[in-house]
Amino acid sequence: MSLVTLKEVLQEAERGGYAVGAFNTNNMEILQAIMETAEEERAPVILQASQGAIKYAGLPYITAMVRAAAAAATVPVVLHLDHGTSFEQAMLCLRHGFTSVMFDGSKYALADNIAQTQRVAEVAHAMGVSVEGELGKIGGTEDDISVDERDAFFTDPAEAEQFVAATGVDALAVAIGTAHGPYKGEPSLDFDRLAAIRDRVQVPLVLHGASGVPAESIRRAISLGVRKINIDTDIRQAFARAVKQVLQDSPAEYDPRKILGPAKAAMKEVIREKIRLFGSAGKA
Helix, strand or coil, rough: CCCCCCHHHHHCCCCCCCCCCEECCCCCCHHHHHHHHHHCCCCCEEEEEHHHHHHHHHHHHHHHHHHHHHHHHHCCCCEEEEEEEEHHHHHHHHHHHEEEEECCCCCCCCHHHHHHHHHHHHHHCCCCCCEEEEEEECCCEECCECCCCCCCCCCCCCHHHHHHHHHCEEEEEEECCCCEECCCCCCCCHHHHHHHHHHHHCEEEECCCCCCHHHHHHHHHCCCCCCEECCCHHHHHHHHHHHHHHHHCCCCCHHHHHHHHHHHHHHHHHHHHHHHHCCCCCCC
């Protein structure tokens, strides 16, 4: 199956009242874990490459791996730029065949965020590519992007309406209390704010920093219009735990297949749990 756009899978999710998992990939084992589980669960899937992943693996490598996976897939697959912070980065990903890009202009004032996101959207839409925007700052660290908890602020519903109308984005990432990276305690999400945003905004909403968010909170967010949910930290932690366990049990082991194989299995279980929680299992 060829790659599909973010808009396509989120429109189906909106009709079905579920969310689609957006899983970050950095290497072959992570990609295989995501794709094998999506196939087994018959779920659409969003494969995300952050700027950090692109620096680590190289854009040609990531694109080639995802294209190979999508060509063999029987479920819808989106290739998405996660937290792109420049027009140039978005254009580079478009040239390499991404079917969705996120422009993260959340660090800018509203007018500048609108102007820069709109610029990306004009080119991407002309190429048939979807665009995700972000309004409000999400705390924590995402590769090169770090937002101190004191500087994180929630999305204003009125500004969200203005932002979506002006930019024409296909999805909007909102800040309602989640954070990138591990949580210090249980996150408390502002569901009243999410409902107010949903009342004003007609595009699918996106929840970043969802690793570690309780299942009941995830279900409630989905009921209030969240259709794309980003998961990275939970997968990384499962990977690290499995690798450490192998090396602890077999310190003389040097075969990467025997070290990374259990890590892939551990990641698959996390991804499977998320897909079922999001309600996207059996939707492809």
